[in-house]
Amino acid sequence: MKIGIVGGTGDIGEGMAMRLSPIFDVIVGSRESEKAEQTCRMGLELQKKRGIDCSLTGVTNQIAIDDADVIILAIPFKHLSGTLGTLHGFEGKTVISPVNPMEKRDFFTCVPPEEGSAALMIQRILPPSARICTAFNMIAANKWKALEEELAYSVPVCGDDDAAKREVMAIVNKVSKLQSFDAGPLAASCLVESLTPLLLNIARYNKMRDVGIQFH
């Protein structure tokens, strides 16, 4: 399966690429293909040193969308609308949103757009046949990048297309020790997007690092 990461050279996108590329064919997208190629060269070298084979290709964001079966939007919320406006070709594809519409004031808080959540905003912007799911919202960049550490977290997945949701849940379950949970329709995604600012507050006020979550 080919997974394209839009914003794949950002902090979180790069960590995702490293974790996913030993399992899937990962297509790293960036505004400039040179940057994506460089990220992939460094990633391949790093994994080779660890004795791990992986599939990493660096291209533009648009080619990542065109060539992939499943697309991850690893874009900060503030750039989401602008970036999506420059891209096309999402018709019929499974699109994963790990995006959290949050702000840091004295503390972290969720500031959803008028659609109710980042995922619902993506649904409004993309063509109706794009099959949007939330996933990976609460996994910090540091966690993605700490390749020697297991990711033993729960991952809630929202979405309106059952087949796409099952596909995304299966992807999640193949990464480290992540465990996916069906968290309902996309209309419930605001609850998932509220988790990351909560975990950031807990990390901050309890002097913890990169707090994760488990449901049981």
Add this chain to the structure above:
Amino acid sequence: MKIGIVGGTGDIGEGMAMRLSPIFDVIVGSRESEKAEQTCRMGLELQKKRGIDCSLTGVTNQIAIDDADVIILAIPFKHLSGTLGTLHGFEGKTVISPVNPMEKRDFFTCVPPEEGSAALMIQRILPPSARICTAFNMIAANKWKALEEELAYSVPVCGDDDAAKREVMAIVNKVSKLQSFDAGPLAASCLVESLTPLLLNIARYNKMRDVGIQFH
């Protein structure tokens, strides 16, 4: 320490009373003192059979407030404003809100009042010297009542008064295997109140029962 439970004969309030009364002096409040007395008689009998000593007194909601050091508002969100309007005497007291402003549509969702959260609404209604904290938001009535089962969950606590927050966190940490986490000021409580509808959705869509949460 005397803990008063307003709404102590409701589903959650009764479970809380059972769990807290072996550790603290628990004052169960109800609209009618007879109902509170009956709940306490049954609770004392049940605990006696288990060989456990506890302190349970049934009174009206108003007397529970007047006699307690710490007050838990075990009231469903829809009755919160109406119930608080009939009560007084919160000045200087520590007040715990486990209240979640949620609705069940096709799925569960958070529908906060205009103040931004139930806890912030309580802050607006009560006198300024009341020291309001959120706690116990995501522990289901069934979990409170299953006295033979450990409660091995994380409990985020929000509040603006540091001393009150420390007091509430210490109370939480004494109950079963609950572990409290400072989740920031009361303005961040909307993030905590979003957790319960999320957990209810996860229970529903994954055919689980009474899903709990752990931060780590």
